[in-house]
Structure formats: structure tokens, C-alpha cells
Amino acid sequence: MTTHLAHRPRRSCLYMPGANTKAMEKAKTLAADVLLLDLEDSVAPDAKETARAQVAAAVKAGGYGKREVIVRVNALSTPWGGEDIAAAGAAGPDGMLAPKVESGEQVRALDRAMSEAGFAPDATLWVMIETPRAILDIAEIAAAAKGTRLSCFVMGLNDLAKETRARPSAGRAAFHAAMSLAVTAARAEGLTAIDGVYNDIADAEGFRAECEQGLAFGFDGKTLIHPSQIEAANAVFAPAEEEVARARGVIEAFALPENAGKGVIKVDGRMTELLHLEEAKRVVAVSEAIAALGS
Template identity: 65%
Template sequence: MPAPFTTSRPRRSCLYMPGANERALEKAKTIAADTLLLDLEDAVAPDAKVEARDRVCAAVKSGGYGKREIIIRMNGLDTTWGGDDLVAGVAAGPNGILAPKVSSAAEVHALNDDLTEAGASDDFALWIMIETPLSILNLKEIAACAETTRLTTFVMGTNDLAKDMRALMTPDRLAFQTHLTLAVTAAKAYGVTAIDGVYNDIKNAEGFEAECQQGRVMGFDGKTLIHPAQVEACNSVFSPSQADIAQAKDVIAAFADPENAGKGVLKVNGKMTEILHLVEAERLIEVDKAIQLLAQD
């Protein structure tokens, strides 16, 4: 069985693995990605969908993925395969399902109802792709579903957004910056994890790292990946730096000092520090602890 789902676990690197490729599913057991997205949708040809579903479900049931979070990306419910993907996926026992092209709150509720009918537990996670213009316009209503459904995570589908918008994917992602920021804002407002879209140029390591940095600046919790070679750099960018950890520990120690009791504002290492910085420092330490636990796999 995959590692238990928790809201605090790291999701720095979320690696797509093609469900039709048996060797890839086996290799995934050795890759240091936080989350594996076993893909039945874009990575699988129509005539291989059923076989891929069977292969992915068998792989999940057999286990061997250690502490990696396991998410199955299903086909849409409006396709020939989507309903069966959802039912079989729940039965296989991953941490959750990733549904593509979700554009409305009504679709989230429909997916949640289908998960319940398929026997999914309350802590079974529903991840959804944010990849249509309508999903951007409905972000608040979609994110609010986290209060009453299994919705836990947004995954940005920037390639599909580019296609539907007829926009160009430039290195600075100028055409998508508003959409990405709005998605992060909606996610944070309702406690939803936000995962950035993929970077297509596998051989451009410098460009990939720059886009990871951009995503982290925007507030994303991690990034989706299309190749194992991207995992190490992604994990590094989305991990707290040693300087971040040192500062966080100093902030916590400063507020714990009896001499500072009752003070709402302190100077820590020359920086003005308020209670909000203490909260963030404590969160950062918890993230670092969770990352260290994963590294023990």
C-alpha cells in the first residue's frame, strides 16, 4: 500500500509516469520524486487505455513505492474510459485520483460523489487539473469545494491552457502569470495544495530551474515533471534552504526567550520580525522535518 495521505507531506516533485510503460512503472520505485502521477490520460494512446489501466492498478496493488505518494491520473468522465478508470483506481488503493479538465464546482462534486459510490475512504484525495479557460474563471468556486469534498490539490495544465488560449509559452510565461497567480491565491484561500505545470524542454536544465524558481516565488508547493532528470533540481528549489532553516530556528528561539514575552515585534538577525513570521518559521521547520523523513526511504 502507498504511504498514508497527509496534508503536510512534501509535494515538491510530482512526476508523470506513462501507465502503458511497464518498465517506467518499475523504475518509478527508485526515483526520488515526492509524488508519482501514474498517467492513464495524455501519455496513453486510445487503443492502449484499458491495458494501461490494468497495468497501473496492478502496480499500485503490488506496492514497492516506499514513501512516495501515488496518484492515478484518470481520463475524463466524459470519455469512454473515465468512469472505469475511477472505479478501478479506487479499488487499487492509491493515495488519490487526478481528474483532467475540471472546469466547475459541479464537476468536482460529481467526481466526489462518484468516488463515494466507488467506495473511496474520506481521506482518499481528489486532485484536479486546472487547464481550461473556464476553470480559471471559476477558480474561487472550484477551490471552495475543498470544504465539502475530497478536493486537496490543484495541478496546473499549462500546455492545455496554452492550446485553448492560443497563447505562446515564452520563457517568462507572461501569458500565464495572471492565471497561475490566481490559481495559487484560490488554492491558499481554501487550504488546497497548488502544483505548477510541466516544463517541456527536457534538455534545458537552466531554463527548467528558472521556471521552478518562478513557481516557488509565485507560491506553488511543487511542480509537475515529465522526466526523472528533472527531479533533483525541482526538489532542491522547492526545499527550504539551510539559510531559511537557520533563520526560522532563530525566529522561534527569539519568541521563546522569556525576555521577549508579550512582545509582538522583534529584531532577529537584523530583520523586523512579527508573529506572522513566527507562524511561517514553524511551518518551515515542519516542512523540513517532513522532507527529511522522505529522505530516509
């Protein structure tokens, strides 16, 4: 896919258990922007090696079309992490997701491991933000994007809840600070930020409300645990028609000869600055990238 990474749609990022070959085959028909083929949490220790071989075979076989394929590996500190990275690198996915990253040095170590494993130069590194230390050192982790493949933060709020002993609630009040810090750090370094999973598959209304909350916090998309969640995530995290129309209007207004060189102009009665032009261009680029996916 040739879409510029900064505007590549990542509205729906669906976890697929690497031990389940049927699920990975079904993924080829789903409208998810991103498939996260998982070797970590969803795979029992005695199934790790089998899952690794199955994921590598699935990635090599291809057939996922325009979907972004990311392999979630086990941590380098585990018995499986090194071999996971080697197998993923040989298979050639679009990128790799690493769990429980807590420092810039860990990002750099993962980046080196990806290069040694033969990942393509444009393969991206995604990292899970799911521990108290990661939140406290979030700026340092994000800054490690300079000179590495780091592209995306993924919130792991289930793990963060366990580590902090926070009590999950409908409004996620306990995680507001962590969510905001992660988005802010991501934006400071030009990274994508993906919200955590919603655990109650049957609660479609609650899921959509949480997507809307994630959008309000500034997230680019949401991680999903079931295909039934894809449609709502894609709808919520796509720019609305009126938002795209307004953005096009801003771009057109700044392009008029009489507005050349101006830093502030009036568009539809609103004072509009160059920073609004930059955001308008992003909105249009994301909308066009989504249209190119056909969803």
C-alpha cells in the first residue's frame, strides 16, 4: 500500500490469535484497517511455537489486500521474543507490535532486532503502552522515534488496570491521565495513537460510546477483539462528511490569490489560521486514504 504513513487509516486494529488459523484466514475478508496477528496474550505458552509458525506462514502466503498486517511478538525478555522477531522478519509483515515497552532504550533495542531479523526498511515498530513506568516515561519513549522505526503507540488498558489496581468503569476515569499523556507524547513526535480494547463484545452501544470517547481524546483508531466491532470503529474514526467539506473549504480559501501570504483569513464567517489549514489538509488526506481502501 502506498498511502503515506502519516495518513494511513488505522481506525480499526483487530487482534487475531496466532494459534487460530481459521481466524487468520477469515481476516482476509474483514474490513479492518489493521490486522494484529498475535503471538503474545492470546497464545498459551505450550502453543507459542506452533502459533509462530502459523503466523509466519500466513504472512508469507499473503492475500490480505490493502489491510496493514502487524505481528504482535512476545517481549525480548521472554523465552519466545527473539525467535518471534526472527520469524516475523523473515515473513515480511508491514510491522511489529511489541508488548510492555517502558523506555527509549527498549525501543532502540527492538529497532536493532528488527533490522537484524531482515524486516523491510519501511516496516514499522508499534509499542504497547501498558505499564505505570511507560506512562511515567512516555515522553522518552516517544522521543526514541527519532532514528528508529517507531510509528505507533497502542494502549493496553487491561494490563495498566492490573498494574495500577485501578477499577475499570464506563467512563474510564481512572485512565484519563494515561490516555491523554500517551496521545500528547505521540503527537509531539508524529506518531499514531491507538486506543485500547473494549472487553464486552455484546455491548455494541457501550463500544461505540468508547470509540467516540477515544476520538475525543485524540486517538486515531481502536484495537478490537471481535470482527463485530469493526464497522463502528471505522465509522467513528473516519472524518465526517461535513468535516471533510469544511476542510476542503479551508484549503480552497487559502489557495485564492487574494489570500496569498496571509496567516489569518475568514472562512464561512470563522477566523481561520494557518494551523487550521494544516489540520484541513490532514483531514482531507485521511478521507482520501479511507476512500482508497474502499471502506
